[in-house]
Amino acid sequence: MNSLSTYLIISALLFSLGLLGILQRRNLIGMLISVELLLNAANLNFMAYNRFLAPDPVVGQVITLFVMGLAAAEAAIGLSIILALYRKMHSINIEAAQKMKG
Amino acid sequence: MGAIFRDPVLFATVLGANLPFFTMAVILIFTRHNPRLSSQLSVGSIAVSAVCAISLLAKLFFAPALQYQTLWFVSGKLNIVFGYYLDPLSLLMLTIVGIIACLVQIYSLGYMAGDPGYSRYYAFQSLFAWAMMNMVIAGSMLQLFIFWEMVGLASYFLIGFYYEKWSASQAGKKAFVMNRVGDVGFFLGLILLLLGFGNLGIPELNHAASTHGLSQGLLTASALLIFCGVIGKSAQFPLLTWLPDAMEGPTPVSALLHSATMVAAGVYMFSRIFPFFSGSHDAMQFALVIGTVTMLLSSSMAMVTYDLKQVWAYSTVSQLGYMVMALASGGYFAGVFHLTTHAGFKALLFLCSGIFIHEFHTNDMRIIGKQGGRKLKIPMVCITVGALALAGVFPFSGFFSKEAILSVLAAQPNKIWFAAGLFGAVLTAYYSFRLIFHILLPMGGIEEKHHHDDHGGSSHEHEEEHHGYIFWAMAIPVMILAGVSLVLGFAEHPLEHFIMRSVNVPGELAAHGGAALQTVAHVAAEGAGHAHESGSPMLLILGVSAGLLGIFVAWLEYGRKGASRKGFLSHVPAIWKLFDLRWFMDVFYRKGLDTFMYAGLTSLFTLNDRRIIDGGIDGICIFTEGSGRLFSFLQSGMLQFNLLLMVLCAGAAVLYFVI
Numbered sequence: 001m002n003s004l005s006t007y008l009i010i011s012a013l014l015f016s017l018g019l020l021g022i023l024q025r026r027n028l029i030g031m032l033i034s035v036e037l038l039l040n041a042a043n044l045n046f047m048a049y050n051r052f053l054a055p056d057p058v059v060g061q062v063i064t065l066f067v068m069g070l071a072a073a074e075a076a077i078g079l080s081i082i083l084a085l086y087r088k089m090h091s092i093n094i095e096a097a098q099k100m101k102g
Numbered sequence: 103m104g105a106i107f108r109d110p111v112l113f114a115t116v117l118g119a120n121l122p123f124f125t126m127a128v129i130l131i132f133t134r135h136n137p138r139l140s141s142q143l144s145v146g147s148i149a150v151s152a153v154c155a156i157s158l159l160a161k162l163f164f165a166p167a168l169q170y171q172t173l174w175f176v177s178g179k180l181n182i183v184f185g186y187y188l189d190p191l192s193l194l195m196l197t198i199v200g201i202i203a204c205l206v207q208i209y210s211l212g213y214m215a216g217d218p219g220y221s222r223y224y225a226f227q228s229l230f231a232w233a234m235m236n237m238v239i240a241g242s243m244l245q246l247f248i249f250w251e252m253v254g255l256a257s258y259f260l261i262g263f264y265y266e267k268w269s270a271s272q273a274g275k276k277a278f279v280m281n282r283v284g285d286v287g288f289f290l291g292l293i294l295l296l297l298g299f300g301n302l303g304i305p306e307l308n309h310a311a312s313t314h315g316l317s318q319g320l321l322t323a324s325a326l327l328i329f330c331g332v333i334g335k336s337a338q339f340p341l342l343t344w345l346p347d348a349m350e351g352p353t354p355v356s357a358l359l360h361s362a363t364m365v366a367a368g369v370y371m372f373s374r375i376f377p378f379f380s381g382s383h384d385a386m387q388f389a390l391v392i393g394t395v396t397m398l399l400s401s402s403m404a405m406v407t408y409d410l411k412q413v414w415a416y417s418t419v420s421q422l423g424y425m426v427m428a429l430a431s432g433g434y435f436a437g438v439f440h441l442t443t444h445a446g447f448k449a450l451l452f453l454c455s456g457i458f459i460h461e462f463h464t465n466d467m468r469i470i471g472k473q474g475g476r477k478l479k480i481p482m483v484c485i486t487v488g489a490l491a492l493a494g495v496f497p498f499s500g501f502f503s504k505e506a507i508l509s510v511l512a513a514q515p516n517k518i519w520f521a522a523g524l525f526g527a528v529l530t531a532y533y534s535f536r537l538i539f540h541i542l543l544p545m546g547g548i549e550e551k552h553h554h555d556d557h558g559g560s561s562h563e564h565e566e567e568h569h570g571y572i573f574w575a576m577a578i579p580v581m582i583l584a585g586v587s588l589v590l591g592f593a594e595h596p597l598e599h600f601i602m603r604s605v606n607v608p609g610e611l612a613a614h615g616g617a618a619l620q621t622v623a624h625v626a627a628e629g630a631g632h633a634h635e636s637g638s639p640m641l642l643i644l645g646v647s648a649g650l651l652g653i654f655v656a657w658l659e660y661g662r663k664g665a666s667r668k669g670f671l672s673h674v675p676a677i678w679k680l681f682d683l684r685w686f687m688d689v690f691y692r693k694g695l696d697t698f699m700y701a702g703l704t705s706l707f708t709l710n711d712r713r714i715i716d717g718g719i720d721g722i723c724i725f726t727e728g729s730g731r732l733f734s735f736l737q738s739g740m741l742q743f744n745l746l747l748m749v750l751c752a753g754a755a756v757l758y759f760v761i
Contacts, residue, residue, distance in 0.1 A: 019749060022742075022745060023742055023745060023746055023749070024742070026742075094741050094742065095740075097741075098738075098739025098740070098741075099739075100737065100739070101737050101738055101739025101740075
């Protein structure tokens with residue numbers, strides 16, 4: 001139970017869910033949440049490898065911290081973009097935002 | 103720099119030649135809105151220049167040729183110098199230019215009074231004088247060429263002075279373009295010389311040509327090309343039609359243009375490098391033919407026009423033809439002397455005509471005669487003096503110089519040149535006295551124009567009173583010039599001695615190798631010898647009778663009581679029309695321009711511009727836009743479809759690498 005492969009499987013499931021969300025949600029906020037899932041799946045991978053394969057240098061943990069900071073920043077920027085889009089279009093449906101298509 | 107102030111001769115040269123330029127700058131920048139001050143500045147500076155020129159002539163009258171030069175730029179083995187060359191020829195010409203320009207500017211005080219472009223006029227006059235003076239004393243052909251072009255530029259400004267008039271601006275353009283045609287040849291000749299000989303200094307060039315330092319082929323080719331410049335500038339045969347059109351400028355400008363500056367520049371350049379030209383027999387023959395054709399053609403044109411200024415314009419062309427003939431047949435002094443006397447009497451003729459035109463507001467000699475042209479006594483007497491000089495009547499200056507030319511021509515083995523010269527002399531006398539008789543003895547007497555003319559003799563005083571300052575500003579230069587025309591002829595021998603000395607005793611040039619100048623001296627002595635022959639009674643009688651015959655024919659047709667005043671040419675309308683339309687030269691040029699330039703070259707260039715240059719740029723635009731449009735199809739606006747593709751591609755890549 002307490003082995004590397006368990007964590008990897010959970011992480012892969014998490015990633016697949018995120019990917020599914022990002023590909024099929026039409027709501028921009030939903031897509032943003034899916035991206036967070038992707039990032040967390042990666043974080044889980046880092047932590048698992050750090051714990052089981054290379055415990056001494058805490059590189060995995062450091063990277064995880066970085067990714068969390070990044071995710072916070074990304075959420076802030078993403079939400080503000082969504083807000084701006086909503087002000088303009090009165091909708092956060094991804095299919096409404098295709099004015100610049102070729 | 104300090105050398106300029108230490109050497110009085112150099113100082114006078116630099117000051118005299120360049121003061122007018124600074125005057126022009128000052129007028130254009132500062133005093134443009136003060137016509138009075140501008141004219142005073144300009145007249146003052148040109149007077150200083152004239153005084154400098156005269157004092158230089160007096161000081162260096164017995165001195166050898168002087169040369170000042172400084173290295174301008176060096177390129178490989180090529181040294182281009184910039185400097186002044188003061189020999190008798192350039193000193194004489196400098197003096198002529200200074201004096202005539204000064205008199206013309208004084209005259210213009212009256213003639214141009216009240217003109218809205220008064221300051222501009224004086225600025226350009228100064229520019230003209232500066233360019234011509236510097237051209238005259240240039241030490242190398244390149245420097246001469248630069249100022250030659252400046253002279254052309256200044257004449258363009260002045261011919262098109264009344265630019266609001268369509269014909270005037272067209273005339274300016276015509277003069278400029280026709281001169282460029284000749285100058286292309288000139289410049290090519292210079293380049294050829296630079297490549298083949300490597301030095302453009304005037305003394306060196308003359309020296310090399312006379313000592314066979316140049317190969318005959320190079321010499322002939324470059325001499326012919328350089329002669330193209332003379333053809334353009336001095337309005338010789340194929341390019342002569344710009345000069346009559348140049349009459350659109352103010353009359354004093356015509357006087358300056360025709361006597362001392364612009365057109366004289368061509369003949370001056372010819373005589374400047376006369377030993378060089380005389381090294382090539384073919385080029386000299388070519389010049390002789392051109393000069394003769396020009397002389398006869400333009401004399402014939404002068405016989406039919408009624409425009410006062412046109413007559414003198416054609417006569418200038420024909421006299422220039424005379425000078426070229428004289429020079430081309432080896433009469434160095436005869437050509438230069440005729441240039442000198444011609445400068446005096448042609449300026450006189452134009453300035454007198456200017457008084458008539460100013461008074462009667464017309465150029466038509468018949469109307470001037472009818473309205474009482476002869477009542478203006480001073481210009482009437484002076485214009486007669488000028489016409490007598492032009493016709494070559496003793497004791498006026500033209501007599502001496504024309505005799506000199508005829509004697510040179512008579513010494514040619516082929517007598518046809520002499521016959522042409524004599525015939526030209528008859529025509530010259532005929533057309534100039536046709537004009538005089540038209541004004542002096544108008545058909546049907548004088549029509550009274552002013553009502554106060556009825557009060558007998560008071561009209562003349564009234565007119566002078568009416569004009570006062572303006573009239574005298576014009577009359578005094580005219581009287582001075584008339585005096586000069588009267589006495590200049592007697593200065594033939596001192597002048598001849600002065601001019602020929604530069605060739606016989608080369609002075610400073612002797613350092614380069616005195617014996618080498620034998621050929622030049624020989625050619626010169628030949629010319630001089632002929633001039634002395636002018637004592638031969640046969641020639642003298644022929645020359646004088648040619649002039650008198652012309653005057654007599656003119657008197658028969660226009661002067662005597664009951665004369666038809668139509669001219670014998672009016673019986674043959676075809677010839678009249680031929681002469682009147684300048685032998686259809688303008689028509690021919692027009693046709694040539696229309697068919698060759700406008701229909702041929704210009705339309706090709708237009709096609710090139712529209713299709714190739716514009717089309718090329720348009721093509722680049724279309725290509726860029728089209729490719730942009732093509733790639734923009736990838737931007738479908740379906741974000742998740744794009745994402746799906748990306749994931750699938752990444753998945754495929756992972757599968758490929760892992761498995």
